[in-house]
Amino acid sequence: MSRRIAFRNARLVDPASGLDVKGGLLVENGRIADIGPRLFNDAEPNDPEVVDCRGLVLAPGLIDARVFTGEPGAEHRESLESASLAAAAGGVTSMVVMPNTDPVIDEPSLVDFLLRRAAATARVRVLPCAALTRGLHGETMTEIGLLKEAGAVGFTDGDRSIANARVLRRALSYAATFDALVISHAEDPELVRDASATEGEFATRLGLPAAPAIAEAMMVERDIRLVELTGARLHFGQISTRAALDAIAAAKARGLPVTCGVSAHHLTLNELDVGHYLTFRKVRPPLRCEDDRAAMAEGVANGVIDVIVSSHEPQGADTKRQPFASAAAGTVGLETLLAAALSLSHDGQASLSYVLKALTASPARIFGLPTGTLSKGAPADLVLFDEHAPFQVQAETLHSRARNTAFEGRKFAGVVQQTFVGGARVFER
Amino acid sequence: MTSAPAAPILKTSHLLGIAGLSPFDVTALLDLAETYVVQGRATDKKTALLKGRTLINLFFESSTRTQSSFELAGKRLGADVLNMSVKTSSVSKGETLLDTASTLNAMRPDLLVVRHQDAGAAELLSNKLDCSVINAGDGAHEHPTQALLDALTIRRRCGGFENLTVAICGDVLHSRVARSNLILLSMMGARVRLVAPRTLLPADADRFGVEIHTDMEKGLAGADIVMMLRLQLERMSGAFVPSVREYFRFYGLDRAKLAHASPGALVMHPGPMNRGVEIASDIADDVQVSLISEQVEMGVAIRMAVLDALSRGTA
Numbered sequence: 001m002s003r004r005i006a007f008r009n010a011r012l013v014d015p016a017s018g019l020d021v022k023g024g025l026l027v028e029n030g031r032i033a034d035i036g037p038r039l040f041n042d043a044e045p046n047d048p049e050v051v052d053c054r055g056l057v058l059a060p061g062l063i064d065a066r067v068f069t070g071e072p073g074a075e076h077r078e079s080l081e082s083a084s085l086a087a088a089a090g091g092v093t094s095m096v097v098m099p100n101t102d103p104v105i106d107e108p109s110l111v112d113f114l115l116r117r118a119a120a121t122a123r124v125r126v127l128p129c130a131a132l133t134r135g136l137h138g139e140t141m142t143e144i145g146l147l148k149e150a151g152a153v154g155f156t157d158g159d160r161s162i163a164n165a166r167v168l169r170r171a172l173s174y175a176a177t178f179d180a181l182v183i184s185h186a187e188d189p190e191l192v193r194d195a196s197a198t199e200g201e202f203a204t205r206l207g208l209p210a211a212p213a214i215a216e217a218m219m220v221e222r223d224i225r226l227v228e229l230t231g232a233r234l235h236f237g238q239i240s241t242r243a244a245l246d247a248i249a250a251a252k253a254r255g256l257p258v259t260c261g262v263s264a265h266h267l268t269l270n271e272l273d274v275g276h277y278l279t280f281r282k283v284r285p286p287l288r289c290e291d292d293r294a295a296m297a298e299g300v301a302n303g304v305i306d307v308i309v310s311s312h313e314p315q316g317a318d319t320k321r322q323p324f325a326s327a328a329a330g331t332v333g334l335e336t337l338l339a340a341a342l343s344l345s346h347d348g349q350a351s352l353s354y355v356l357k358a359l360t361a362s363p364a365r366i367f368g369l370p371t372g373t374l375s376k377g378a379p380a381d382l383v384l385f386d387e388h389a390p391f392q393v394q395a396e397t398l399h400s401r402a403r404n405t406a407f408e409g410r411k412f413a414g415v416v417q418q419t420f421v422g423g424a425r426v427f428e429r
Numbered sequence: 430m431t432s433a434p435a436a437p438i439l440k441t442s443h444l445l446g447i448a449g450l451s452p453f454d455v456t457a458l459l460d461l462a463e464t465y466v467v468q469g470r471a472t473d474k475k476t477a478l479l480k481g482r483t484l485i486n487l488f489f490e491s492s493t494r495t496q497s498s499f500e501l502a503g504k505r506l507g508a509d510v511l512n513m514s515v516k517t518s519s520v521s522k523g524e525t526l527l528d529t530a531s532t533l534n535a536m537r538p539d540l541l542v543v544r545h546q547d548a549g550a551a552e553l554l555s556n557k558l559d560c561s562v563i564n565a566g567d568g569a570h571e572h573p574t575q576a577l578l579d580a581l582t583i584r585r586r587c588g589g590f591e592n593l594t595v596a597i598c599g600d601v602l603h604s605r606v607a608r609s610n611l612i613l614l615s616m617m618g619a620r621v622r623l624v625a626p627r628t629l630l631p632a633d634a635d636r637f638g639v640e641i642h643t644d645m646e647k648g649l650a651g652a653d654i655v656m657m658l659r660l661q662l663e664r665m666s667g668a669f670v671p672s673v674r675e676y677f678r679f680y681g682l683d684r685a686k687l688a689h690a691s692p693g694a695l696v697m698h699p700g701p702m703n704r705g706v707e708i709a710s711d712i713a714d715d716v717q718v719s720l721i722s723e724q725v726e727m728g729v730a731i732r733m734a735v736l737d738a739l740s741r742g743t744a
Contacts, residue, residue, distance in 0.1 A: 133667075140667020143675040170628050170669060177626040177643045230627065 004028050005423060008040040010053035010384070014060065014374035015357030016364070025058060027380040030423035035374055053384055056417060059356050060372050061093025061124075061381030063363040064337060065261055066237050066309035068158070068330070069095075070402075071117065072110075073102025078314035078402045080114070083334060084122035086312075086400035088427035090335035091383030091416040094125040094371055095312075096363070099136070100158035106131035106142045108150040115151050123426040124419075125381070127367065129154040132171050132182060138162045141171040145178050153367045156183035156237065159284055159313075161219055163189045165226065172232035181367065183235045186219035186244060187211075187285055196325045197286045202271050209325055213288060217243035224251045227258055235366055236260035238311055240285045242295035249304045259366050261307040262296045264333055264340035265406050269293070273406075279320050279327035281406045283311070286329075300358055301350040306366060308358040310337040314402030331406035335398055338385065339412035345387075346413055352387065380423040389415035437744035443555045443562045444735055446571035447612045455613060459581050462727070462734035466581075468505070469730055479508035479740055482539040486512045487529075488565070489545040494700055494725065495565050495575075499542045502732035508540070526550060530557040540736060543567075561739040569603050575699055576609035578731040580617065582724050583654060586695060590617035596648050596690070598624040599658030599680060599707050602631050602669070606699045607658055611639055624648030626680065628669045629660075645679065645686050652690040657682050657698045657707050665706070673706050683709040687718070695720050 005027040012035060013020050024039030025032060026047075064087065070077035080097075087095050097114070099105035105114060111128050118126030130152035134140050144155055155175060161184070162168040175182050195211030197203040203210035220236060224247060227234045238261050239245060251258045265283055270293040274281050281287060299305035313330030320327050333340075341359060345352045364372025371381045393410045395403040419427035438457045441449060450458075468474060484503040486496050496512060503510040524532075526545075530553075533541065538560045543551050548568030555562040566572040580590070587593055595614050601607045601623050611621045615638055622640040623630060635641050642648030649655060660676065670676045677683075682696065696712055697720050704710045713719055 141671050143671040145671075145679050146675050173627040174669075174671070177628070 003030070003423065004047045005049045005051060006040055006047040007051045007053055007058055009055055010058035011055055012374060013057050013353055013356055015353045016060070016361040016373035017375060018353065019374065020353050022055070025374065027420070027423045030380055032374060032376055032378050032380050035376060051384070051418070056384055056386050057352070058382060058384050060360040060374055061383050061419060061421065062091050062338060062359040063094040063096070063367070063369065063372050064092045064310050064312065064334060065096045065307050065363045065367070066098065066263070066311045067095040067334065068098045068100060068313040070314055071101065072113070077316055078400060079121070080118050080126055081121040081123075082401035083312065083314075084124045084126070086332070086334040086398060087124045088419045088421075089399040089416060091338050091385055091419050092124060092334050093381035093383070093419060093421045094127055094369065095334070096127045096129060096153060096367065098156065098158035099129050099131040104131050104136050105129070106134050106136075108143060108146045111147055111150040111152050124421050125371070127153045127369070129156050129158075129183065131155070132157050133162065133167065136160055138164055138167060141167070141174055144175050144180050148178055148180050154181040154183045154235070157185065159185050161185050161187050161189050165222060168223070169226050169230060172226055172230040172234065176230050176232040179233070181233050181235055183237045184219070184223050186216045186223065186236055186239060188215040188218050191215035191218070192285070195286070196282055196329070197274065198271055198288050200271070200289060202274075206274070206277065213241045213292065214243060216241050216285060217247055220244040220247045224248070224256060224258060227251070227256050231257070233257045238263045238266065238309060239305070240266040240288050240296065241292045245295050245299045245304055252304065259306040260304075261309045262299065262305045263309055263311040264337050265311070265331055266293065267296045267300065267308065268340050268343055269406060277324040279322060279324055280331065280404050280408060282324060282327050282329050283331055283406065284329040297344055297349050300344060301354070306358065306362045308337070308341045308355070310334050312400075314400065315404045316402065320404050330404065332398065332400050332402050332404055334400060336393055336405065336407050336412065338383070338416060339391070339414040340407065342387065342414040343412060380420055382420040383416060384418040385414060385416045388413050391415055435741055437741045438738040440744050442739065442743055444573055444739065445551050445555060445562065445564045447573045447576050447609045447616070448571065450573075452616055455577070455580065455617060458577055458731070458734050458738060459584055461737060462577070462581050462730045465730040465733040466727070468733070469726065474505050475507060476505070477507040478737060479503065479506040482508045482740065483537070484508045484510045484540040484542065484736065485533060485536070485538045486510065487533070487541060487543045488513070489515045489543075489550070490566070492544055492565070494728070495544065498725070498728040499565065499732050501729050502736055503540070505729070506733055506736055508736070526553060527557055530554050534558050534560075540739060563735060563739065566605050568605065569608070570605050571609045572605040573609050574728070574731055574735055575606050576613040577735070578724060578727040579610055579656070579697060579699070580613055581727045581731055582697065582720050585727075586720065587653065590614060590619040593619040593654065594622065594652045594691070595619050595654040595656060596622045596624050596652040597656045597658065598645065598648065598682065600629045600660045600664065601625050601634065601658065602629045603661065603664070604658045610656065611637055615639065622648050622652065624680070626670065646689045649686055649689040653694055655682060655687065655690055655694055655696045657696065659699065659701065660703060660707050677706055681705070681707055681709065682712055684712065687712060694718070697721065697724060699724070
């Protein structure tokens with residue numbers, strides 16, 4: 001007998017189709033079998049499993065397009081399994097993981113390893129990105145064709161920029177041969193060397209080594225030129241400045257195959273949140289001025305920014321409990337992604353559907369995934385959440401092994417109640 | 430041995446590239462070469478057509494087959510042949526190309542065959558020397574005798590070039606063979622396709638009136654001739670192509686990919702081959718499909734025809 005789950009009394013929000021109605025949804029054999037405003041209205045469904053959604057939002061499971069884990073190589077910090085627990089608790093049903101591990105994911109056999117480990121241990125889908133250059137050294141391209149066949153969904157050096165334009169030009173050109181997606185990290189590596197803050201009055205007052213914010217726009221502009229030359233699809237993993245946003249808006253207006261993301265923390269925090277050297281708010285790129293942060297919110301609202309990501313980056317006390325300049329950059333974020341993103345809709349800057357689009361339909365489109373939608377036949381990756389339930393972020397309640405959250409003490413609204421991957425419940429509050 | 434009529438064939442005293450030739454020139458050279466195919470298969474392969482003339486093979490890049498092919502062509506026509514390679518010349522001692530040219534000129538050669546790593550080197554020498562210059566490969570520019578020998582091989586097998594689809598596959602970017610061939614084959618009425626990863630395709634290749642393919646199976650679909658190009662070792666380690674195994678997987682000619690070409694499609698390679706890189710051994714060695722040995726034989730005949738034609742003066 002087929003496995004069925006009936007969801008009733010839901011507020012169905014599917015950004016892919018623009019749907020936002022009250023109704024029901026039926027899951028059969030791990031896929032969405034039916035959906036509609038009248039489904040299960042009249043008669044109580046006689047299915048073995050019924051979920052009464054009590055009017056809460058039922059949406060496609062979130063796709064987090066930028067996640068770092070410690071597997072392989074630093075499982076004590078975060079494994080695929082521990083990250084997936086956090087993901088499930090945050091309504092994230094697919095994690096796009098970065099290749100910055102030890103060893104670096106630059107071989108087809110390592111992509112295969114990650115997929116097998118994920119299948120054996122992770123609660124949510126794991127979509128591996130492979131390195132764009134061997135060993136992330138920025139010198140020679142990886143086997144993009146074979147890696148793509150092995151299951152790599154994108155090619156990136158993660159949090160490293162390709163400094164050498166000749167290398168990037170050839171890698172983009174080669175990637176275009178296979179219609180492979182390249183993900184760029186936009187920071188001029190020499191300008192930002194040793195910097196831990198954005199250059200400006202605040203960094204000066206704190207006496208922190210800082211880099212100018214234009215280090216990002218410079219690389220974005222260079223990369224866009226190379227996209228124009230090579231025809232490759234390029235996604236900027238995360239941007240953080242108005243100048244970069246303007247450059248991408250202009251590139252999109254010219255029809256170039258460019259997309260971009262923003263992290264939840266660059267959307268909600270600015271450089272002043274570093275306060276008195278809070279190393280848990282040290283991130284890469286560093287937090288920016290308020291105008292740049294506001295630009296990120298505008299970018300999501302007007303659609304220039306395609307996706308919102310957590311940039312989940314686990315660190316331990318050993319790497320974070322250091323003087324600011326010596327501390328490691330990065331924040332965990334899988335569990336706070338939805339709530340941080342929803343602050344845009346709560347503030348009235350974008351509709352709920354629009355915010356969710358940046359977490360579901362848009363990443364699915366960029367990575368060519370069958371998920372991120374409530375359409376019939378799609379995999380039943382679902383999140384059920386209470387849009388308005390308030391909570392305060394507390395590190396000790398997080399499900400990830402690493403708890404270095406930049407949002408400690410922050411008050412958000414939006415609590416995940418249940419998460420399903422392929423029709424299987426992976427989280428219930 | 431009968432010698433061909435001595436009427437002039439070409440309008441120029443040099444052979445610098447296919448780009449300078451007309452379809453009539455090409456046909457005349459191929460026709461003349463046919464007589465040398467016959468001569469090359471006879472017991473007595475030698476004539477005295479170029480008796481007393483001096484041919485210098487000046488090779489700045491190492492080459493076994495092209496140099497020996499020209500050497501044999503010259504000797505079979507009775508010329509005195511001198512081989513100079515860069516290792517034994519003064520160039521390695523700092524002499525410029527033009528210094529070398531004036532030194533050679535003083536030796537009064539009649540024919541100079543030159544291969545050089547820089548595009549335009551043969552043309553530069555042709556401006557400074559009194560003898561006929563034959564380009565045996567200049568950088569990534571042209572290698573006209575290779576294209577002519579390929580054309581002769583194709584014409585003997587297929588009868589002509591009209592309605593023929595030729596897929597040139599591999600490192601087109603660095604290949605003078607590809608450039609000469611695509612000019613010649615297009616000029617003679619064949620449909621030419623270039624098949625390569627984007628990193629190995631030259632900019633604006635589509636402006637040459639050829640089809641561009643990055644998917645080899647699609648590029649080979651319906652092809653009558655599959656012309657494989659050599660991939661230099663130094664280009665396989667990450668700069669243009671990530672690895673040998675990836676290149677072979679997507680662009681190496683094996684039975685599965687060849688099955689997409691026309692039934693009876695023939696395979697060519699200018700040599701030397703990288704087995705297991707651009708071509709599988711079983712295809713290279715299959716006499717039913719591989720024209721590789723025939724290309725070498727036609728090479729000598731074509732070079733005899735070119736030496737003969739240039740020695741006749743201009744039409």
